[in-house]
Amino acid sequence: MVRPAAWIKRPFKAKHDNSNLVVLFLHRRQSQQTGIMLEGEELTMSTKGPFAKLRSLNFVGRTPEVDAFVLALDSVQRHDEHRIINWFAPGGYGKSTLRRKLEEYVEKSKAASICALDFEHDRHRSHVEWLLRIRERFGKDKRIDFSTFDFVFARYFALTRPDEDVREAYPRIFANGSSPIVEDLFSWADEGLGVLIGGASTILPGLNLLYKYGSRLKGALADWWRTKSVKEQLEGIDDVEAAELENALPSILAYDIQRSQTKKDRPRIVLFLDAYEVVSGSGRMIARNPYDSWFRNLVELLPGCLVVIFGREPLRWGFYNKLFLDVIDSRRLPEINVTASAELLEHYDVTDPAIRSKIILSCQGIPYALILAGEYYLSLAQTTANPPLELFGNTPDEVVDRFIDHLNENSINEIRLASYPQLLEEQLFQEIYEGFFGGSALPDWNRLSQSSLMSPHVPGFFTMMPVLKAEIQSREKKFNPDIFRKIHEFLSQVSLNKAEAKRKEGDLRYALAYVRSAIYSLPSDLDSGNSAVPLKLELAKIQIGRGNLMSAHRTLEQIADSTTSSTSVCTEKLQKKATGYLGVLNVLKGNLSTAEILLERARNAEEVDLYLRSNMFLSIWQAKIRSLQGCSNEAEVMLRSLCSQAKAKKYWDLYGKAMIALGHSLFERDEYHEAATHFQAALKAADQTERADLDIEAKTGHALCLLKLGQQKNAGYLIVKAMTRAQQGGLRLLRANAMVAYADILVSRDQEEEAVRILQHASKEAQSCGYMITCAQIQKRLKQLHVLPDKPSNERIRTDRLGTDRENPWRRF
Numbered sequence: 001m002v003r004p005a006a007w008i009k010r011p012f013k014a015k016h017d018n019s020n021l022v023v024l025f026l027h028r029r030q031s032q033q034t035g036i037m038l039e040g041e042e043l044t045m046s047t048k049g050p051f052a053k054l055r056s057l058n059f060v061g062r063t064p065e066v067d068a069f070v071l072a073l074d075s076v077q078r079h080d081e082h083r084i085i086n087w088f089a090p091g092g093y094g095k096s097t098l099r100r101k102l103e104e105y106v107e108k109s110k111a112a113s114i115c116a117l118d119f120e121h122d123r124h125r126s127h128v129e130w131l132l133r134i135r136e137r138f139g140k141d142k143r144i145d146f147s148t149f150d151f152v153f154a155r156y157f158a159l160t161r162p163d164e165d166v167r168e169a170y171p172r173i174f175a176n177g178s179s180p181i182v183e184d185l186f187s188w189a190d191e192g193l194g195v196l197i198g199g200a201s202t203i204l205p206g207l208n209l210l211y212k213y214g215s216r217l218k219g220a221l222a223d224w225w226r227t228k229s230v231k232e233q234l235e236g237i238d239d240v241e242a243a244e245l246e247n248a249l250p251s252i253l254a255y256d257i258q259r260s261q262t263k264k265d266r267p268r269i270v271l272f273l274d275a276y277e278v279v280s281g282s283g284r285m286i287a288r289n290p291y292d293s294w295f296r297n298l299v300e301l302l303p304g305c306l307v308v309i310f311g312r313e314p315l316r317w318g319f320y321n322k323l324f325l326d327v328i329d330s331r332r333l334p335e336i337n338v339t340a341s342a343e344l345l346e347h348y349d350v351t352d353p354a355i356r357s358k359i360i361l362s363c364q365g366i367p368y369a370l371i372l373a374g375e376y377y378l379s380l381a382q383t384t385a386n387p388p389l390e391l392f393g394n395t396p397d398e399v400v401d402r403f404i405d406h407l408n409e410n411s412i413n414e415i416r417l418a419s420y421p422q423l424l425e426e427q428l429f430q431e432i433y434e435g436f437f438g439g440s441a442l443p444d445w446n447r448l449s450q451s452s453l454m455s456p457h458v459p460g461f462f463t464m465m466p467v468l469k470a471e472i473q474s475r476e477k478k479f480n481p482d483i484f485r486k487i488h489e490f491l492s493q494v495s496l497n498k499a500e501a502k503r504k505e506g507d508l509r510y511a512l513a514y515v516r517s518a519i520y521s522l523p524s525d526l527d528s529g530n531s532a533v534p535l536k537l538e539l540a541k542i543q544i545g546r547g548n549l550m551s552a553h554r555t556l557e558q559i560a561d562s563t564t565s566s567t568s569v570c571t572e573k574l575q576k577k578a579t580g581y582l583g584v585l586n587v588l589k590g591n592l593s594t595a596e597i598l599l600e601r602a603r604n605a606e607e608v609d610l611y612l613r614s615n616m617f618l619s620i621w622q623a624k625i626r627s628l629q630g631c632s633n634e635a636e637v638m639l640r641s642l643c644s645q646a647k648a649k650k651y652w653d654l655y656g657k658a659m660i661a662l663g664h665s666l667f668e669r670d671e672y673h674e675a676a677t678h679f680q681a682a683l684k685a686a687d688q689t690e691r692a693d694l695d696i697e698a699k700t701g702h703a704l705c706l707l708k709l710g711q712q713k714n715a716g717y718l719i720v721k722a723m724t725r726a727q728q729g730g731l732r733l734l735r736a737n738a739m740v741a742y743a744d745i746l747v748s749r750d751q752e753e754e755a756v757r758i759l760q761h762a763s764k765e766a767q768s769c770g771y772m773i774t775c776a777q778i779q780k781r782l783k784q785l786h787v788l789p790d791k792p793s794n795e796r797i798r799t800d801r802l803g804t805d806r807e808n809p810w811r812r813f
Contacts, residue, residue: 060340060341060343060344061336061339061343061367062094062336065331065333066098066102066105073106073111073112074111077268077306078304079258079266079304080304081304082302082307083305084299084307084315084327084328084329085307085309086309086310086311086314086315086328086330087308087311087331087332088310088311088312088313088330088331088452090452090453090465090468091368091403092367092369092399092402093368094333094336094368095274095275095310095311095333096120096310097367098310099310103116111268112267113138113140113268114271114272115137115271115272116274117133117134117271117272117273118274118275119274119278120275120278127291127295128249132170139173139178141267143260143266143267144256144257145224145256145259145260147220147221148224148230148233149249149256150173150182151181151185152234152245152249152252154174154182154185155237155245156249157169159242167182167186181221188216206238207235207236207237208238229255250301257269257304257305258301258304261303261304268306269304269306270305271305271308272310273295273307275310276295277311277312280311280313280315300323312451312452313451315328315330332452335365341363341365341370342360344367344370344374345373345377348374348377348378350374352386352389354389355389355392359373359393362392362394364467366467369399373392397471399467399468400468400471400475403465410443410444411447414443414447415448415472416472416476417433417436418453418454418462419468420432420473420521421491421521422463422516422521423458423461423462423513424454424461424462425461426445426460428491429445429448431494435490485523488523491517491518491521492518492522493518495515495517495518495521496514496515496535498510499511499512499542500538502514503542504689504690504691504692505690505729506696506726506729507692507728508729508731511542512539512542515539515542518538519532519535519539522535533574533578534574536558537559537574537578537581540552540556540559540578540581543555545733546730546732549585549588549589552585556582559574559575559578573614576601576603576614577614579602580617583595586598587625588733588770588773589770589771589772589773592625592628595625596625599625600622603615603618612645612649613651613654616642616645620639620657622638623638623639623658624661627661627668632668635661636662636665639662639665642654643658652689653685655685656685657682657694659682660678660682660694660698660701662678663705667701670708675701676709682694682698683699685698693734695725696725696726696731696738699718699721699738700734700737700738703715704744707741707744712748712749716742719738719741719742719745720742723742726738733769733771735765736762736765736769736771737774740759740762740781743755743756743759746758752785755785756785759781760782762774763778763779763782766778
């Protein structure tokens, strides 16, 4: 069972460098990117901190986002049309900065009436107070008449706070003539008409009161009271309790806004909701916050209003109401590019090219990380003329703190585990979570995979942001070393098992990816040691099968370097295996003398079970060398002996390889019937071991035998199956050999031009892999067809592909 990580609730600490210089990082509550903070009800420029002026300049690289907003604002929106833009990104990506700049643009251009709710600062407000905030900001536009809302709220206030004066409680909204209907209610109370305001009477403001004294209303209020829909909205208000009134307040507010949208000079209305993760159900303070549904219902009541929502996760309102599926434009706020990053650092006078490049590389385009690095540079520049390069390039802790802010413990545990794998999929995530967090809350894969912290890689697989991943892994290693090691070892074994399964299936593309993932998943202290050698051997084997001979050679050299200093029996065995695969590489490259030396060096003198499989594998390749050198009788004797040994030991994979090699030797001696029998035996071994490489090799050899025996149709059927499976699995050597066999079938059908095309394509494939033995076989066949390998005799013969769709022989069967 994993306990909560020690770093989750770390207190803020000032940082110090190696010279004991204080690094001036501000608390994240004071370090918003632009320095604009909410103080009371007004937006003001914060003057706190030495970098506040600089932070007002930190809006760079967001031109596409501004253009998208301006387009949505300027285009015509019907009064019954919903329009919602949702920008989501992790903390520190500049969502609040973007919101402030868009708000500033609208205010300067006077293009619309705006209201911005910042839940980061207003998190402790009730939804009634949020409604009043909307009422206040939109009420500044005289074209929006909130008389209905003000009247209903006055009744609600009188019921819930009878001993208080609504004008004193909310002076910005209801005092000094800001609300004409409330002013009239107070005037009626002063005249002794029995209106309850501040506990002065026993009669509440209601519909009956309006019917009785509505004739006293003048001007716009008189027009308001004469409106039929107003009476319909207030119908029954005298009979409801305070709780019912509270639930009705959003619809009453929306009604007043909607009335303004039906006018000829209707105002453009923009509602900004910032830091929406606080109320969307992922909050650390209030998990599954009910305010999300409240705001969703409010926005549904506001057609004709442009709603712009900023948060850390994409809105999932469509799950609750299909109306939102077509009206929400969700956009992930990306990292800023290199040019914008450099422009931002210019504000902090980071002129040293080396330091600037290192900061940009380490910050990965995250604005908050760039700002912290710039402030760090300025603080050092105040005490030293040339800050050293090595002090820069690390991920600031504050960036990760911003990422995990507002997350509850379960969400943080999910992110911790998601930082371990190189590629994350649902099944693997569930296995890790159940294995290391068993007994706790069930993980939410959908929430994690759709999180702004994760990016889709290939269908079904996701990766975590590199900056966040590196920092969380660093903290996990420091605070939870035992768990860190166990999870990495578990992931390495899981990836290795999947690689082996894919290799048996013949899908070397995925096998290669899984082996690399297994090496990546090893703990850092094992990656550079001998524990990684078996994994690297598997990697080299797959690279050989894929045709990446140069990569395989480098991998095998790394193994040799890492095992040189060790003298253990296990390490010696691994070293000999690596030497043996180097010998196999040289066979494929055509360096037979070097290969013979390496294969002999890789053999173990003790013929015990520990080494028997390895020695048999080496003997098969030594027999192939003998056959290539013209010693076919000696090779045949060796292979027959190996077949008997492998069958006795039930090493069916080695048995299949030996039978295939023996079949090719018999084929060269024109013993086609016996060779076909050996290839059929190899096919049975391939079925037993479920090895795709054995299946492809055996089918290729068997097809050649059938061709010589006059069974062209069966031969073509087998060879096309072999080619298709080799192509699907990325087995380039086996594919090239199968193409050579298919060319022989085409020649027997008098389709020499297509045969030449196939051979030239196979030659290109073999040359790119370095398979010189196969290249020699192809050149021999091309010469037999009177075609020079380097200079094709027919201009229509193309080496870049197999031909058009009509001529492609792969599609004939």
